[in-house]
Amino acid sequence: MKHASVGFDGFSPGRGRVETGDRGGGAEPTEVSGSQFDPNEKELVTGWASYASNAVCINTYPNGITISVHDDLFRPGETVSEARSIRPHQFYLRLKDTKEYQLPHGRYYLYREHYREALERRLQQLHEQGILKSSVVYFGTISDPFSSFHKKFDITMSCLELLEHYRPERVVVQTRSPMVISALPVLKSLGEAGVVGIPIESRLERALLRYAPGLPKLGERLIAADGLRKQGITVNLVASPILPYGDMYRDAWDFAALLDAHADYISVGCLAGSRAEEEHRLKSLPVVKKLVADKQYRCLRPHAYRHVYFALKVLAPEKLVLPVRDRRGPRQLAMFAA
Numbered sequence: 001m002k003h004a005s006v007g008f009d010g011f012s013p014g015r016g017r018v019e020t021g022d023r024g025g026g027a028e029p030t031e032v033s034g035s036q037f038d039p040n041e042k043e044l045v046t047g048w049a050s051y052a053s054n055a056v057c058i059n060t061y062p063n064g065i066t067i068s069v070h071d072d073l074f075r076p077g078e079t080v081s082e083a084r085s086i087r088p089h090q091f092y093l094r095l096k097d098t099k100e101y102q103l104p105h106g107r108y109y110l111y112r113e114h115y116r117e118a119l120e121r122r123l124q125q126l127h128e129q130g131i132l133k134s135s136v137v138y139f140g141t142i143s144d145p146f147s148s149f150h151k152k153f154d155i156t157m158s159c160l161e162l163l164e165h166y167r168p169e170r171v172v173v174q175t176r177s178p179m180v181i182s183a184l185p186v187l188k189s190l191g192e193a194g195v196v197g198i199p200i201e202s203r204l205e206r207a208l209l210r211y212a213p214g215l216p217k218l219g220e221r222l223i224a225a226d227g228l229r230k231q232g233i234t235v236n237l238v239a240s241p242i243l244p245y246g247d248m249y250r251d252a253w254d255f256a257a258l259l260d261a262h263a264d265y266i267s268v269g270c271l272a273g274s275r276a277e278e279e280h281r282l283k284s285l286p287v288v289k290k291l292v293a294d295k296q297y298r299c300l301r302p303h304a305y306r307h308v309y310f311a312l313k314v315l316a317p318e319k320l321v322l323p324v325r326d327r328r329g330p331r332q333l334a335m336f337a338a
Contacts, residue, residue: 037306043320044268044309046076047088048172048195048236049136051326055091055104056126056135056168058119058159059143062151065115065159066142067122070106076326089269091138092240093174093199095212097287099142102273116158123166135168146177153182160186172197172236176216178224187233197236197267198225202243203255210294211243211287225262236322237262240269242305244291248298249307256311259319266312266319268305 039045049055055070074085090104111118126132139145145156163171164186171190173180174197187194198221202208205218225235237259245255259266272282282288282300291299298304312320 037303037310039303042076043322045074045088046322046324047091047267048170048322048324049073049091049138050076050088050322051324052136052169053131053134054126054136055086055106056122056137057091057104057106057141058137058139058145059141060145060152060155060159061143062148062155064110064112065119065155066108066110067119068104068106068108069122070104072105088267089240091141091172092238092267092269093140093144093176093197094142095201095241095287096214097212097285098241098271101281101285102278115155116162119159119162120166123162123168126168127166132166132168136170136172137163137168138172138174139163140174144175144177145173146175146179146182149177149179149182157183157186164189167193169193170195174199174238176221178216178220178227180224181227184228184231184233187228188231192234195234195236195265196225196228197238199238199240200259201239201241202245203251203258204245207244211290222258222262229262229264234264235262236265236267238267238269239305239308240267241271242268242299242308244294244296244299245308252307252311253315255308256315259308259312260316263319265322266316267322268309268312270299270302270304272300272302272304 049070050073052073053071055073057066057068057070059066070086072086074087086104086106090102094101109118109122123132126135139159145152145159149156160173160183167190170193172195173183173187176199180196187196200218200221201212203218208215208218225237229235239255239259245251271285271288272278283292288300291297309320
């Protein structure tokens, strides 16, 4: 498949270079062309909901919640309309500047009152339809459930208690806040069904301050990740959207090593999509304007994560593979093979 390039001045999707072999000195750099990178590698197109009946997104606010339900999920190995299928990165916790960018299509509901009852009705409906046990809930995709926690403590904890009671196939709690430790009892109760996703957009604190100000510091996020893992909670570090992390090639190794040291699983993503029609919307984002002003064009390429991905393929390939199972029967698989 030929991928569109986002046409920022000073930007051209040419050849790149990534070091291969051990991370020690003396590693010879190897040219990596676009033809050697396959964005449809299974670990790049597989998310926690890839084989689920549907995905449910819950976002909490000081004055209520939003719920969205998504059915048209991209299935690895299937041929689907690129314009319609929902890719895993569309469920990652967003930056403030990207909260309305590439939103997954689905059914969206806003509740300013009686939010607990509304969420319970939705979960009960999925249960009665017999698909709750094969549904994946993302708790925090647009709004961090533990940001401004003092303002929405009751709302966030009420939602978590309902998820603990109804127990969908998996609950992916996504946050940058160390306050996620407050949810430890619920996370422990969920057992293997519970995952905490923590975005790590860069290995550089100064880059996070520049392009994503006001968010928890990198060190705080990593401490939270380590604390959760010590308590037996599965942690998925999400390097998305990739922001400047130093030299795009050499420092990819250090970024990958950082992710490896603090995660059970690792996912990657970037700002730019592969469709030309997204370019105008992308250019309007404040974070993108900062990147352009700083001449950080490489972070605006489709698949800007690829050098970190290549390094992870050497350092920790097993952490790129999420433990999700394809439950489709032979008849369903045969339909897509035809």
